[in-house]
Amino acid sequence: MMLTFERLVPAPLEGNTAPDSIWQTGVSFSQGKLYSVYAPSGKGKSTLMHILLGIRRDFSGVYAIHGKDSAAYTPDDWAGLRRDRLASVYQDLKLFPQISAAENIAIKASLTGFSSSRWRAMAERLGIANLLERPCRTLSMGQQQRVAIVRALSQPFQYLLMDEPVSHLDRENARLVIDLALEEAATQGAAVLLTGLNVQDTPAQFQPVQI
Numbered sequence: 001m002m003l004t005f006e007r008l009v010p011a012p013l014e015g016n017t018a019p020d021s022i023w024q025t026g027v028s029f030s031q032g033k034l035y036s037v038y039a040p041s042g043k044g045k046s047t048l049m050h051i052l053l054g055i056r057r058d059f060s061g062v063y064a065i066h067g068k069d070s071a072a073y074t075p076d077d078w079a080g081l082r083r084d085r086l087a088s089v090y091q092d093l094k095l096f097p098q099i100s101a102a103e104n105i106a107i108k109a110s111l112t113g114f115s116s117s118r119w120r121a122m123a124e125r126l127g128i129a130n131l132l133e134r135p136c137r138t139l140s141m142g143q144q145q146r147v148a149i150v151r152a153l154s155q156p157f158q159y160l161l162m163d164e165p166v167s168h169l170d171r172e173n174a175r176l177v178i179d180l181a182l183e184e185a186a187t188q189g190a191a192v193l194l195t196g197l198n199v200q201d202t203p204a205q206f207q208p209v210q211i
Helices: 045-052 075-084 101-112 116-125 141-153 171-188
Strands: 002-010 026-030 034-038 059-065 086-089 159-163 191-195 207-210
Touching: 002 045, 026 191, 045 059, 045 159, 045 191, 075 086, 075 101, 086 141, 101 116, 101 141, 116 141, 116 171, 141 159, 141 171, 159 171, 171 191
Parallel strands: 034 191, 034 207, 086 159, 159 191
Antiparallel strands: 002 026, 002 059
8 A cells, every 4th residue: 555645735834835844745655664764853754653643634635545635535445444454652642641551441442353462472572461450540651652652562554653652662662563563563563653653763774754
């Protein structure tokens, strides 16, 4: 599955796009490849992720999914894409604070048929297995980020979209998160798009994307 922009400009960035950015040009993201998105604050990193997920539609130009204009997709189409093809970690995480970390993940897994043993193994690997029964509101931001990562990976996907997924993690925990994400993506032949890594922290196999 290929995701393509043709002269796409988000409404908030009309008249404020750089000539070397992806906006207003023809850009394609290909399944199986790795992309690291760089931009100053306010230049559209989160907007890019929201457009790719169909959350924002306030743009000019065309966003096509495997050749089909995204404007033609219904809400049910988008729900299916997010369940089966587009996994995501949002910058604000979108966890349910009152319920436990385990329940946050299990809700997602129940929709995608992902086994409890698999996501619990991922939680163990990221060092949060002992926190799963605690309400998410009691966890630190770094712990919540790791919960959100496990939840995102608890589904089949062709693209993994991660918006600043390690912003509250130390370098070692960030490495664990990125390694796990890359392994799961490789298993599924999926692409990864992430924001928030510094150039020096980005694995060499990632292709830079300038906004």
